[in-house]
Amino acid sequence: MKVVFAGTPEFAACALRALIDAGFDIPLVLTQPDRPAGRGMQVQASSVKQVALDHGIEVLQPLSLRMDSKDPQRASQAQAAHARLAALGYDVMVVAAYGLILPRSTLDIAPCINIHGSLLPRWRGAAPIHRAIESGDAETGVTIMGMEEGLDTGPMMLIERVAIDDGDTTGSLHDKLAALGATMIVEALRRFERGALPATPQPAAGVSYAAKISKDEARLDFTLPAVDLWRKVRAFNPFPGAQGSVNGTVVKIWNALPADGAGTPGQVLTADAQGIVVACGEGALRLVQLQKPGGKRLPAGEFLKGFALEGLVFA
Known part of the structure:
Protein backbone atom coordinates (compact mmCIF):
# COMPACT_ATOMS: atom_id res chain seq x y z
CA MET A 1 0.00 0.00 0.00
CA LYS A 2 1.34 3.40 -1.03
CA VAL A 3 1.01 6.10 1.65
CA VAL A 4 1.52 9.87 1.34
CA PHE A 5 2.23 11.54 4.68
CA ALA A 6 1.37 15.15 5.60
CA GLY A 7 2.54 16.62 8.90
CA THR A 8 4.91 19.10 10.47
CA PRO A 9 5.84 18.98 14.21
CA GLU A 10 7.26 16.23 16.42
CA PHE A 11 3.76 14.84 17.09
CA ALA A 12 3.56 13.99 13.39
CA ALA A 13 7.18 12.88 13.12
CA CYS A 14 6.50 10.11 15.67
CA ALA A 15 3.80 8.74 13.39
CA LEU A 16 6.00 8.99 10.30
CA ARG A 17 8.79 7.04 12.02
CA ALA A 18 6.30 4.34 13.03
CA LEU A 19 4.98 4.00 9.48
CA ILE A 20 8.51 3.76 8.09
CA ASP A 21 9.46 1.14 10.70
CA ALA A 22 6.29 -0.81 9.89
CA GLY A 23 7.41 -1.08 6.27
CA PHE A 24 4.79 1.05 4.52
CA ASP A 25 5.73 2.46 1.11
CA ILE A 26 5.94 6.25 1.62
CA PRO A 27 7.00 7.92 -1.63
CA LEU A 28 6.17 11.50 -0.62
CA VAL A 29 5.89 13.72 2.45
CA LEU A 30 4.12 17.08 2.63
CA THR A 31 5.21 19.47 5.37
CA GLN A 32 5.27 23.18 6.19
CA PRO A 33 8.00 25.39 4.70
CA ASP A 34 11.19 25.85 6.71
CA ARG A 35 10.79 28.68 9.21
CA PRO A 36 12.85 30.56 11.85
CA ALA A 37 12.75 28.88 15.25
CA GLY A 38 14.57 28.83 18.58
CA ARG A 39 16.33 31.63 20.42
CA GLY A 40 18.54 32.46 17.47
CA MET A 41 15.56 32.36 15.07
CA GLN A 42 17.58 30.31 12.61
CA VAL A 43 15.63 28.85 9.69
CA GLN A 44 14.91 25.21 10.50
CA ALA A 45 13.31 22.27 8.76
CA SER A 46 10.27 20.74 10.42
CA SER A 47 10.62 17.55 12.46
CA VAL A 48 8.74 15.68 9.73
CA LYS A 49 11.04 16.97 7.00
CA GLN A 50 14.10 15.88 8.96
CA VAL A 51 12.74 12.34 9.30
CA ALA A 52 11.81 12.21 5.61
CA LEU A 53 15.23 13.37 4.45
CA ASP A 54 16.95 10.90 6.79
CA HIS A 55 15.06 8.11 4.99
CA GLY A 56 15.43 9.44 1.45
CA ILE A 57 11.76 10.35 1.04
CA GLU A 58 10.75 13.10 -1.36
CA VAL A 59 9.50 16.25 0.39
CA LEU A 60 7.14 18.95 -0.87
CA GLN A 61 6.59 22.17 1.11
CA PRO A 62 3.83 24.19 -0.58
CA LEU A 63 2.60 27.36 1.09
CA SER A 64 -0.94 26.25 0.29
CA LEU A 65 -2.87 23.40 -1.29
CA ARG A 66 -5.59 25.72 -2.60
CA MET A 67 -5.24 25.95 -6.35
CA ASP A 68 -7.77 28.79 -6.42
CA SER A 69 -5.67 30.99 -4.12
CA LYS A 70 -5.54 34.64 -5.17
CA ASP A 71 -1.83 34.66 -4.36
CA PRO A 72 -0.07 33.56 -7.59
CA GLN A 73 2.82 31.93 -5.72
CA ARG A 74 0.53 29.92 -3.47
CA ALA A 75 -1.69 28.90 -6.37
CA SER A 76 1.32 27.81 -8.43
CA GLN A 77 2.74 25.72 -5.57
CA ALA A 78 -0.66 24.13 -4.94
CA GLN A 79 -1.02 23.20 -8.61
CA ALA A 80 2.45 21.64 -8.65
CA ALA A 81 1.70 19.69 -5.46
CA HIS A 82 -1.57 18.35 -6.85
CA ALA A 83 0.10 17.32 -10.10
CA ARG A 84 2.69 15.36 -8.10
CA LEU A 85 0.03 13.75 -5.91
CA ALA A 86 -2.08 12.75 -8.91
CA ALA A 87 0.95 11.19 -10.60
CA LEU A 88 1.77 9.00 -7.58
CA GLY A 89 -1.39 6.92 -7.59
CA TYR A 90 -1.21 6.49 -3.82
CA ASP A 91 -3.76 4.57 -1.76
CA VAL A 92 -4.16 6.80 1.28
CA MET A 93 -2.88 10.06 2.78
CA VAL A 94 -2.10 10.14 6.49
CA VAL A 95 -2.34 13.60 8.05
CA ALA A 96 -1.07 14.63 11.49
CA ALA A 97 -0.77 18.25 12.64
CA TYR A 98 0.04 19.37 9.11
CA GLY A 99 -0.99 23.00 9.57
CA LEU A 100 -2.59 23.48 6.16
CA ILE A 101 -6.25 22.97 5.31
CA LEU A 102 -6.82 20.20 2.82
CA PRO A 103 -9.25 21.45 0.12
CA ARG A 104 -11.78 19.23 -1.61
CA SER A 105 -9.38 18.87 -4.56
CA THR A 106 -6.88 17.10 -2.25
CA LEU A 107 -9.46 15.03 -0.39
CA ASP A 108 -10.83 13.72 -3.68
CA ILE A 109 -7.52 12.19 -4.85
CA ALA A 110 -7.50 9.37 -2.30
CA PRO A 111 -8.84 8.68 1.20
CA CYS A 112 -7.31 10.88 3.91
CA ILE A 113 -6.89 9.65 7.49
CA ASN A 114 -6.08 12.02 10.33
CA ILE A 115 -4.41 11.48 13.72
CA HIS A 116 -6.03 13.88 16.20
CA GLY A 117 -4.95 14.34 19.81
CA SER A 118 -8.32 14.39 21.56
CA LEU A 119 -11.45 12.35 22.18
CA LEU A 120 -13.56 13.74 19.38
CA PRO A 121 -15.91 15.54 19.14
CA ARG A 122 -14.33 17.25 22.19
CA TRP A 123 -11.51 19.62 21.31
CA ARG A 124 -11.65 19.88 17.58
CA GLY A 125 -9.09 22.39 16.34
CA ALA A 126 -5.51 23.51 16.76
CA ALA A 127 -4.65 23.05 20.45
CA PRO A 128 -6.50 20.03 21.86
CA ILE A 129 -3.78 19.01 24.33
CA HIS A 130 -3.43 22.49 25.86
CA ARG A 131 -7.17 22.98 26.17
CA ALA A 132 -7.82 19.59 27.74
CA ILE A 133 -5.38 20.36 30.57
CA GLU A 134 -6.50 23.97 30.93
CA SER A 135 -10.14 22.86 31.28
CA GLY A 136 -9.37 20.25 33.92
CA ASP A 137 -10.39 17.24 31.81
CA ALA A 138 -9.81 13.93 33.57
CA GLU A 139 -8.89 12.18 30.33
CA THR A 140 -8.05 12.72 26.70
CA GLY A 141 -6.79 10.45 23.96
CA VAL A 142 -6.23 9.98 20.24
CA THR A 143 -8.84 9.65 17.53
CA ILE A 144 -8.04 8.24 14.10
CA MET A 145 -10.61 9.71 11.76
CA GLY A 146 -11.50 10.10 8.13
CA MET A 147 -11.03 13.62 6.82
CA GLY A 181 -1.03 8.01 17.80
CA ALA A 182 1.98 6.41 16.14
CA THR A 183 0.91 2.95 17.30
CA MET A 184 -2.72 3.54 16.35
CA ILE A 185 -2.04 4.75 12.80
CA VAL A 186 -0.02 1.63 12.02
CA GLU A 187 -2.92 -0.51 13.24
CA ALA A 188 -5.42 1.64 11.32
CA LEU A 189 -3.56 1.29 8.02
CA ARG A 190 -3.22 -2.46 8.46
CA ARG A 191 -6.98 -2.67 8.98
CA PHE A 192 -7.55 -0.30 6.03
CA GLU A 193 -5.42 -2.56 3.84
CA ARG A 194 -7.68 -5.50 4.78
CA GLY A 195 -10.85 -3.47 4.21
CA ALA A 196 -11.66 -3.70 7.91
CA LEU A 197 -11.58 -0.10 9.13
CA PRO A 198 -15.21 0.95 9.73
CA ALA A 199 -16.00 4.63 10.34
CA THR A 200 -18.56 5.98 12.79
CA PRO A 201 -19.97 9.53 12.49
CA GLN A 202 -19.11 11.83 15.37
CA PRO A 203 -21.97 12.50 17.79
CA ALA A 204 -23.64 15.90 17.60
CA ALA A 205 -23.42 16.36 21.37
CA GLY A 206 -20.23 17.30 23.20
CA VAL A 207 -18.57 19.36 20.47
CA SER A 208 -15.95 21.85 21.65
CA TYR A 209 -13.20 23.78 19.89
CA ALA A 210 -9.56 24.11 20.90
CA ALA A 211 -8.52 27.58 19.76
CA LYS A 212 -4.88 28.12 18.88
CA ILE A 213 -2.76 29.19 21.86
CA SER A 214 -1.59 32.80 21.78
CA LYS A 215 1.25 34.41 23.73
CA ASP A 216 -1.29 36.86 25.14
CA GLU A 217 -2.74 34.04 27.23
CA ALA A 218 0.52 33.54 29.13
CA ARG A 219 -0.06 36.26 31.75
CA LEU A 220 -1.74 34.76 34.81
CA ASP A 221 -4.67 36.59 36.39
CA PHE A 222 -4.34 36.00 40.13
CA THR A 223 -7.94 37.02 40.74
CA LEU A 224 -8.88 33.60 39.34
CA PRO A 225 -9.12 30.52 41.57
CA ALA A 226 -5.80 28.82 42.32
CA VAL A 227 -6.92 25.57 40.70
CA ASP A 228 -7.58 27.38 37.41
CA LEU A 229 -4.11 28.94 37.46
CA TRP A 230 -2.50 25.59 38.32
CA ARG A 231 -4.10 24.12 35.19
CA LYS A 232 -2.94 27.06 33.06
CA VAL A 233 0.64 26.70 34.26
CA ARG A 234 0.61 23.06 33.19
CA ALA A 235 -1.24 23.78 29.94
CA PHE A 236 1.22 26.52 28.93
CA ASN A 237 4.32 24.39 29.56
CA PRO A 238 6.32 24.37 27.29
CA PHE A 239 4.52 27.04 25.21
CA PRO A 240 3.99 29.91 25.76
CA GLY A 241 5.06 29.56 29.40
CA ALA A 242 2.85 31.05 32.14
CA GLN A 243 3.93 34.50 33.35
CA GLY A 244 3.57 36.88 36.23
CA SER A 245 5.34 40.15 36.94
CA VAL A 246 6.91 41.48 40.14
CA ASN A 247 7.84 45.17 40.32
CA GLY A 248 7.75 45.26 36.53
CA THR A 249 9.96 42.19 36.07
CA VAL A 250 8.29 39.45 34.02
CA VAL A 251 8.80 36.03 35.57
CA LYS A 252 7.97 32.73 33.85
CA ILE A 253 6.26 30.11 35.98
CA TRP A 254 6.93 26.54 34.86
CA ASN A 255 5.56 24.51 37.73
CA ALA A 256 3.07 25.22 40.50
CA LEU A 257 0.69 23.52 42.92
CA PRO A 258 -2.51 24.59 44.67
CA ALA A 259 -1.81 25.62 48.28
CA ASP A 260 -3.58 26.73 51.44
CA GLY A 261 -3.68 30.46 52.08
CA ALA A 262 -5.68 33.61 51.56
CA GLY A 263 -4.98 37.26 50.90
CA THR A 264 -5.20 39.97 48.30
CA PRO A 265 -4.91 38.31 44.85
CA GLY A 266 -1.27 38.40 43.77
CA GLN A 267 0.11 38.94 47.28
CA VAL A 268 3.16 36.83 48.13
CA LEU A 269 2.22 35.05 51.37
CA THR A 270 5.41 33.08 51.92
CA ALA A 271 8.62 32.54 49.97
CA ASP A 272 11.07 29.76 50.79
CA ALA A 273 12.75 26.70 49.30
CA GLN A 274 9.40 24.87 49.16
CA GLY A 275 7.91 27.51 46.89
CA ILE A 276 6.50 31.01 46.58
CA VAL A 277 2.91 30.99 47.81
CA VAL A 278 0.77 33.61 46.06
CA ALA A 279 -2.80 34.47 47.07
CA CYS A 280 -5.43 33.95 44.37
CA GLY A 281 -9.11 34.78 43.98
CA GLU A 282 -9.79 31.47 45.72
CA GLY A 283 -7.01 29.76 47.65
CA ALA A 284 -3.34 30.17 46.84
CA LEU A 285 -0.80 28.92 44.33
CA ARG A 286 2.64 27.60 45.28
CA LEU A 287 5.14 28.49 42.54
CA VAL A 288 7.84 25.83 42.57
CA GLN A 289 9.81 26.39 39.34
CA LEU A 290 10.44 29.84 37.89
CA GLN A 291 12.64 31.66 35.43
CA LYS A 292 14.06 35.18 35.51
CA PRO A 293 14.50 37.08 32.23
CA GLY A 294 17.54 35.67 30.44
CA GLY A 295 18.00 33.01 33.13
CA LYS A 296 17.42 29.30 33.52
CA ARG A 297 14.45 27.46 34.95
CA LEU A 298 15.13 27.17 38.67
CA PRO A 299 13.48 25.59 41.71
CA ALA A 300 12.01 28.22 44.01
CA GLY A 301 14.86 28.06 46.52
CA GLU A 302 17.47 28.83 43.85
CA PHE A 303 15.26 31.42 42.19
CA LEU A 304 14.91 33.35 45.45
CA LYS A 305 18.63 33.94 45.80
CA GLY A 306 19.00 37.61 45.00
CA PHE A 307 15.29 37.96 44.31
CA ALA A 308 13.53 38.77 47.59
CA LEU A 309 9.75 38.48 47.22
CA GLU A 310 8.34 38.54 50.75
CA GLY A 311 5.52 41.08 50.95
CA LEU A 312 5.54 41.83 47.20
CA VAL A 313 2.70 41.30 44.73
CA PHE A 314 2.46 39.28 41.52
CA ALA A 315 0.46 40.98 38.80
Missing part, protein backbone atom coordinates in the same frame (compact mmCIF):
# COMPACT_ATOMS: atom_id res chain seq x y z
CA GLU A 148 -13.62 15.87 5.25
CA GLU A 149 -13.80 19.60 4.59
CA GLY A 150 -15.10 20.54 8.06
CA LEU A 151 -12.68 21.23 10.93
CA ASP A 152 -12.05 17.79 12.51
CA THR A 153 -15.61 16.73 11.75
CA GLY A 154 -14.85 13.46 9.95
CA PRO A 155 -16.00 9.98 10.98
CA MET A 156 -14.11 8.16 13.74
CA MET A 157 -12.22 4.97 12.95
CA LEU A 158 -10.22 4.21 16.10
CA ILE A 159 -10.20 5.90 19.52
CA GLU A 160 -8.02 5.29 22.59
CA ARG A 161 -8.23 7.05 25.98
CA VAL A 162 -5.45 8.37 28.23
CA ALA A 163 -5.84 9.66 31.80
CA ILE A 164 -4.56 13.18 32.45
CA ASP A 165 -2.43 12.99 35.59
CA ASP A 166 -2.13 15.89 38.03
CA GLY A 167 1.52 16.26 37.09
CA ASP A 168 0.95 16.28 33.34
CA THR A 169 1.96 19.32 31.32
CA THR A 170 1.24 19.86 27.65
CA GLY A 171 4.78 18.65 27.02
CA SER A 172 4.41 15.35 28.87
CA LEU A 173 0.91 14.68 27.59
CA HIS A 174 2.01 15.50 24.04
CA ASP A 175 4.66 12.79 24.25
CA LYS A 176 2.16 10.21 25.52
CA LEU A 177 -0.35 11.01 22.77
CA ALA A 178 2.29 11.16 20.04
CA ALA A 179 3.48 7.66 20.93
CA LEU A 180 -0.11 6.39 21.12
Whole structure:
Protein backbone atom coordinates (compact mmCIF):
# COMPACT_ATOMS: atom_id res chain seq x y z
CA MET A 1 0.00 0.00 0.00
CA LYS A 2 1.34 3.40 -1.03
CA VAL A 3 1.01 6.10 1.65
CA VAL A 4 1.52 9.87 1.34
CA PHE A 5 2.23 11.54 4.68
CA ALA A 6 1.37 15.15 5.60
CA GLY A 7 2.54 16.62 8.90
CA THR A 8 4.91 19.10 10.47
CA PRO A 9 5.84 18.98 14.21
CA GLU A 10 7.26 16.23 16.42
CA PHE A 11 3.76 14.84 17.09
CA ALA A 12 3.56 13.99 13.39
CA ALA A 13 7.18 12.88 13.12
CA CYS A 14 6.50 10.11 15.67
CA ALA A 15 3.80 8.74 13.39
CA LEU A 16 6.00 8.99 10.30
CA ARG A 17 8.79 7.04 12.02
CA ALA A 18 6.30 4.34 13.03
CA LEU A 19 4.98 4.00 9.48
CA ILE A 20 8.51 3.76 8.09
CA ASP A 21 9.46 1.14 10.70
CA ALA A 22 6.29 -0.81 9.89
CA GLY A 23 7.41 -1.08 6.27
CA PHE A 24 4.79 1.05 4.52
CA ASP A 25 5.73 2.46 1.11
CA ILE A 26 5.94 6.25 1.62
CA PRO A 27 7.00 7.92 -1.63
CA LEU A 28 6.17 11.50 -0.62
CA VAL A 29 5.89 13.72 2.45
CA LEU A 30 4.12 17.08 2.63
CA THR A 31 5.21 19.47 5.37
CA GLN A 32 5.27 23.18 6.19
CA PRO A 33 8.00 25.39 4.70
CA ASP A 34 11.19 25.85 6.71
CA ARG A 35 10.79 28.68 9.21
CA PRO A 36 12.85 30.56 11.85
CA ALA A 37 12.75 28.88 15.25
CA GLY A 38 14.57 28.83 18.58
CA ARG A 39 16.33 31.63 20.42
CA GLY A 40 18.54 32.46 17.47
CA MET A 41 15.56 32.36 15.07
CA GLN A 42 17.58 30.31 12.61
CA VAL A 43 15.63 28.85 9.69
CA GLN A 44 14.91 25.21 10.50
CA ALA A 45 13.31 22.27 8.76
CA SER A 46 10.27 20.74 10.42
CA SER A 47 10.62 17.55 12.46
CA VAL A 48 8.74 15.68 9.73
CA LYS A 49 11.04 16.97 7.00
CA GLN A 50 14.10 15.88 8.96
CA VAL A 51 12.74 12.34 9.30
CA ALA A 52 11.81 12.21 5.61
CA LEU A 53 15.23 13.37 4.45
CA ASP A 54 16.95 10.90 6.79
CA HIS A 55 15.06 8.11 4.99
CA GLY A 56 15.43 9.44 1.45
CA ILE A 57 11.76 10.35 1.04
CA GLU A 58 10.75 13.10 -1.36
CA VAL A 59 9.50 16.25 0.39
CA LEU A 60 7.14 18.95 -0.87
CA GLN A 61 6.59 22.17 1.11
CA PRO A 62 3.83 24.19 -0.58
CA LEU A 63 2.60 27.36 1.09
CA SER A 64 -0.94 26.25 0.29
CA LEU A 65 -2.87 23.40 -1.29
CA ARG A 66 -5.59 25.72 -2.60
CA MET A 67 -5.24 25.95 -6.35
CA ASP A 68 -7.77 28.79 -6.42
CA SER A 69 -5.67 30.99 -4.12
CA LYS A 70 -5.54 34.64 -5.17
CA ASP A 71 -1.83 34.66 -4.36
CA PRO A 72 -0.07 33.56 -7.59
CA GLN A 73 2.82 31.93 -5.72
CA ARG A 74 0.53 29.92 -3.47
CA ALA A 75 -1.69 28.90 -6.37
CA SER A 76 1.32 27.81 -8.43
CA GLN A 77 2.74 25.72 -5.57
CA ALA A 78 -0.66 24.13 -4.94
CA GLN A 79 -1.02 23.20 -8.61
CA ALA A 80 2.45 21.64 -8.65
CA ALA A 81 1.70 19.69 -5.46
CA HIS A 82 -1.57 18.35 -6.85
CA ALA A 83 0.10 17.32 -10.10
CA ARG A 84 2.69 15.36 -8.10
CA LEU A 85 0.03 13.75 -5.91
CA ALA A 86 -2.08 12.75 -8.91
CA ALA A 87 0.95 11.19 -10.60
CA LEU A 88 1.77 9.00 -7.58
CA GLY A 89 -1.39 6.92 -7.59
CA TYR A 90 -1.21 6.49 -3.82
CA ASP A 91 -3.76 4.57 -1.76
CA VAL A 92 -4.16 6.80 1.28
CA MET A 93 -2.88 10.06 2.78
CA VAL A 94 -2.10 10.14 6.49
CA VAL A 95 -2.34 13.60 8.05
CA ALA A 96 -1.07 14.63 11.49
CA ALA A 97 -0.77 18.25 12.64
CA TYR A 98 0.04 19.37 9.11
CA GLY A 99 -0.99 23.00 9.57
CA LEU A 100 -2.59 23.48 6.16
CA ILE A 101 -6.25 22.97 5.31
CA LEU A 102 -6.82 20.20 2.82
CA PRO A 103 -9.25 21.45 0.12
CA ARG A 104 -11.78 19.23 -1.61
CA SER A 105 -9.38 18.87 -4.56
CA THR A 106 -6.88 17.10 -2.25
CA LEU A 107 -9.46 15.03 -0.39
CA ASP A 108 -10.83 13.72 -3.68
CA ILE A 109 -7.52 12.19 -4.85
CA ALA A 110 -7.50 9.37 -2.30
CA PRO A 111 -8.84 8.68 1.20
CA CYS A 112 -7.31 10.88 3.91
CA ILE A 113 -6.89 9.65 7.49
CA ASN A 114 -6.08 12.02 10.33
CA ILE A 115 -4.41 11.48 13.72
CA HIS A 116 -6.03 13.88 16.20
CA GLY A 117 -4.95 14.34 19.81
CA SER A 118 -8.32 14.39 21.56
CA LEU A 119 -11.45 12.35 22.18
CA LEU A 120 -13.56 13.74 19.38
CA PRO A 121 -15.91 15.54 19.14
CA ARG A 122 -14.33 17.25 22.19
CA TRP A 123 -11.51 19.62 21.31
CA ARG A 124 -11.65 19.88 17.58
CA GLY A 125 -9.09 22.39 16.34
CA ALA A 126 -5.51 23.51 16.76
CA ALA A 127 -4.65 23.05 20.45
CA PRO A 128 -6.50 20.03 21.86
CA ILE A 129 -3.78 19.01 24.33
CA HIS A 130 -3.43 22.49 25.86
CA ARG A 131 -7.17 22.98 26.17
CA ALA A 132 -7.82 19.59 27.74
CA ILE A 133 -5.38 20.36 30.57
CA GLU A 134 -6.50 23.97 30.93
CA SER A 135 -10.14 22.86 31.28
CA GLY A 136 -9.37 20.25 33.92
CA ASP A 137 -10.39 17.24 31.81
CA ALA A 138 -9.81 13.93 33.57
CA GLU A 139 -8.89 12.18 30.33
CA THR A 140 -8.05 12.72 26.70
CA GLY A 141 -6.79 10.45 23.96
CA VAL A 142 -6.23 9.98 20.24
CA THR A 143 -8.84 9.65 17.53
CA ILE A 144 -8.04 8.24 14.10
CA MET A 145 -10.61 9.71 11.76
CA GLY A 146 -11.50 10.10 8.13
CA MET A 147 -11.03 13.62 6.82
CA GLU A 148 -13.62 15.87 5.25
CA GLU A 149 -13.80 19.60 4.59
CA GLY A 150 -15.10 20.54 8.06
CA LEU A 151 -12.68 21.23 10.93
CA ASP A 152 -12.05 17.79 12.51
CA THR A 153 -15.61 16.73 11.75
CA GLY A 154 -14.85 13.46 9.95
CA PRO A 155 -16.00 9.98 10.98
CA MET A 156 -14.11 8.16 13.74
CA MET A 157 -12.22 4.97 12.95
CA LEU A 158 -10.22 4.21 16.10
CA ILE A 159 -10.20 5.90 19.52
CA GLU A 160 -8.02 5.29 22.59
CA ARG A 161 -8.23 7.05 25.98
CA VAL A 162 -5.45 8.37 28.23
CA ALA A 163 -5.84 9.66 31.80
CA ILE A 164 -4.56 13.18 32.45
CA ASP A 165 -2.43 12.99 35.59
CA ASP A 166 -2.13 15.89 38.03
CA GLY A 167 1.52 16.26 37.09
CA ASP A 168 0.95 16.28 33.34
CA THR A 169 1.96 19.32 31.32
CA THR A 170 1.24 19.86 27.65
CA GLY A 171 4.78 18.65 27.02
CA SER A 172 4.41 15.35 28.87
CA LEU A 173 0.91 14.68 27.59
CA HIS A 174 2.01 15.50 24.04
CA ASP A 175 4.66 12.79 24.25
CA LYS A 176 2.16 10.21 25.52
CA LEU A 177 -0.35 11.01 22.77
CA ALA A 178 2.29 11.16 20.04
CA ALA A 179 3.48 7.66 20.93
CA LEU A 180 -0.11 6.39 21.12
CA GLY A 181 -1.03 8.01 17.80
CA ALA A 182 1.98 6.41 16.14
CA THR A 183 0.91 2.95 17.30
CA MET A 184 -2.72 3.54 16.35
CA ILE A 185 -2.04 4.75 12.80
CA VAL A 186 -0.02 1.63 12.02
CA GLU A 187 -2.92 -0.51 13.24
CA ALA A 188 -5.42 1.64 11.32
CA LEU A 189 -3.56 1.29 8.02
CA ARG A 190 -3.22 -2.46 8.46
CA ARG A 191 -6.98 -2.67 8.98
CA PHE A 192 -7.55 -0.30 6.03
CA GLU A 193 -5.42 -2.56 3.84
CA ARG A 194 -7.68 -5.50 4.78
CA GLY A 195 -10.85 -3.47 4.21
CA ALA A 196 -11.66 -3.70 7.91
CA LEU A 197 -11.58 -0.10 9.13
CA PRO A 198 -15.21 0.95 9.73
CA ALA A 199 -16.00 4.63 10.34
CA THR A 200 -18.56 5.98 12.79
CA PRO A 201 -19.97 9.53 12.49
CA GLN A 202 -19.11 11.83 15.37
CA PRO A 203 -21.97 12.50 17.79
CA ALA A 204 -23.64 15.90 17.60
CA ALA A 205 -23.42 16.36 21.37
CA GLY A 206 -20.23 17.30 23.20
CA VAL A 207 -18.57 19.36 20.47
CA SER A 208 -15.95 21.85 21.65
CA TYR A 209 -13.20 23.78 19.89
CA ALA A 210 -9.56 24.11 20.90
CA ALA A 211 -8.52 27.58 19.76
CA LYS A 212 -4.88 28.12 18.88
CA ILE A 213 -2.76 29.19 21.86
CA SER A 214 -1.59 32.80 21.78
CA LYS A 215 1.25 34.41 23.73
CA ASP A 216 -1.29 36.86 25.14
CA GLU A 217 -2.74 34.04 27.23
CA ALA A 218 0.52 33.54 29.13
CA ARG A 219 -0.06 36.26 31.75
CA LEU A 220 -1.74 34.76 34.81
CA ASP A 221 -4.67 36.59 36.39
CA PHE A 222 -4.34 36.00 40.13
CA THR A 223 -7.94 37.02 40.74
CA LEU A 224 -8.88 33.60 39.34
CA PRO A 225 -9.12 30.52 41.57
CA ALA A 226 -5.80 28.82 42.32
CA VAL A 227 -6.92 25.57 40.70
CA ASP A 228 -7.58 27.38 37.41
CA LEU A 229 -4.11 28.94 37.46
CA TRP A 230 -2.50 25.59 38.32
CA ARG A 231 -4.10 24.12 35.19
CA LYS A 232 -2.94 27.06 33.06
CA VAL A 233 0.64 26.70 34.26
CA ARG A 234 0.61 23.06 33.19
CA ALA A 235 -1.24 23.78 29.94
CA PHE A 236 1.22 26.52 28.93
CA ASN A 237 4.32 24.39 29.56
CA PRO A 238 6.32 24.37 27.29
CA PHE A 239 4.52 27.04 25.21
CA PRO A 240 3.99 29.91 25.76
CA GLY A 241 5.06 29.56 29.40
CA ALA A 242 2.85 31.05 32.14
CA GLN A 243 3.93 34.50 33.35
CA GLY A 244 3.57 36.88 36.23
CA SER A 245 5.34 40.15 36.94
CA VAL A 246 6.91 41.48 40.14
CA ASN A 247 7.84 45.17 40.32
CA GLY A 248 7.75 45.26 36.53
CA THR A 249 9.96 42.19 36.07
CA VAL A 250 8.29 39.45 34.02
CA VAL A 251 8.80 36.03 35.57
CA LYS A 252 7.97 32.73 33.85
CA ILE A 253 6.26 30.11 35.98
CA TRP A 254 6.93 26.54 34.86
CA ASN A 255 5.56 24.51 37.73
CA ALA A 256 3.07 25.22 40.50
CA LEU A 257 0.69 23.52 42.92
CA PRO A 258 -2.51 24.59 44.67
CA ALA A 259 -1.81 25.62 48.28
CA ASP A 260 -3.58 26.73 51.44
CA GLY A 261 -3.68 30.46 52.08
CA ALA A 262 -5.68 33.61 51.56
CA GLY A 263 -4.98 37.26 50.90
CA THR A 264 -5.20 39.97 48.30
CA PRO A 265 -4.91 38.31 44.85
CA GLY A 266 -1.27 38.40 43.77
CA GLN A 267 0.11 38.94 47.28
CA VAL A 268 3.16 36.83 48.13
CA LEU A 269 2.22 35.05 51.37
CA THR A 270 5.41 33.08 51.92
CA ALA A 271 8.62 32.54 49.97
CA ASP A 272 11.07 29.76 50.79
CA ALA A 273 12.75 26.70 49.30
CA GLN A 274 9.40 24.87 49.16
CA GLY A 275 7.91 27.51 46.89
CA ILE A 276 6.50 31.01 46.58
CA VAL A 277 2.91 30.99 47.81
CA VAL A 278 0.77 33.61 46.06
CA ALA A 279 -2.80 34.47 47.07
CA CYS A 280 -5.43 33.95 44.37
CA GLY A 281 -9.11 34.78 43.98
CA GLU A 282 -9.79 31.47 45.72
CA GLY A 283 -7.01 29.76 47.65
CA ALA A 284 -3.34 30.17 46.84
CA LEU A 285 -0.80 28.92 44.33
CA ARG A 286 2.64 27.60 45.28
CA LEU A 287 5.14 28.49 42.54
CA VAL A 288 7.84 25.83 42.57
CA GLN A 289 9.81 26.39 39.34
CA LEU A 290 10.44 29.84 37.89
CA GLN A 291 12.64 31.66 35.43
CA LYS A 292 14.06 35.18 35.51
CA PRO A 293 14.50 37.08 32.23
CA GLY A 294 17.54 35.67 30.44
CA GLY A 295 18.00 33.01 33.13
CA LYS A 296 17.42 29.30 33.52
CA ARG A 297 14.45 27.46 34.95
CA LEU A 298 15.13 27.17 38.67
CA PRO A 299 13.48 25.59 41.71
CA ALA A 300 12.01 28.22 44.01
CA GLY A 301 14.86 28.06 46.52
CA GLU A 302 17.47 28.83 43.85
CA PHE A 303 15.26 31.42 42.19
CA LEU A 304 14.91 33.35 45.45
CA LYS A 305 18.63 33.94 45.80
CA GLY A 306 19.00 37.61 45.00
CA PHE A 307 15.29 37.96 44.31
CA ALA A 308 13.53 38.77 47.59
CA LEU A 309 9.75 38.48 47.22
CA GLU A 310 8.34 38.54 50.75
CA GLY A 311 5.52 41.08 50.95
CA LEU A 312 5.54 41.83 47.20
CA VAL A 313 2.70 41.30 44.73
CA PHE A 314 2.46 39.28 41.52
CA ALA A 315 0.46 40.98 38.80
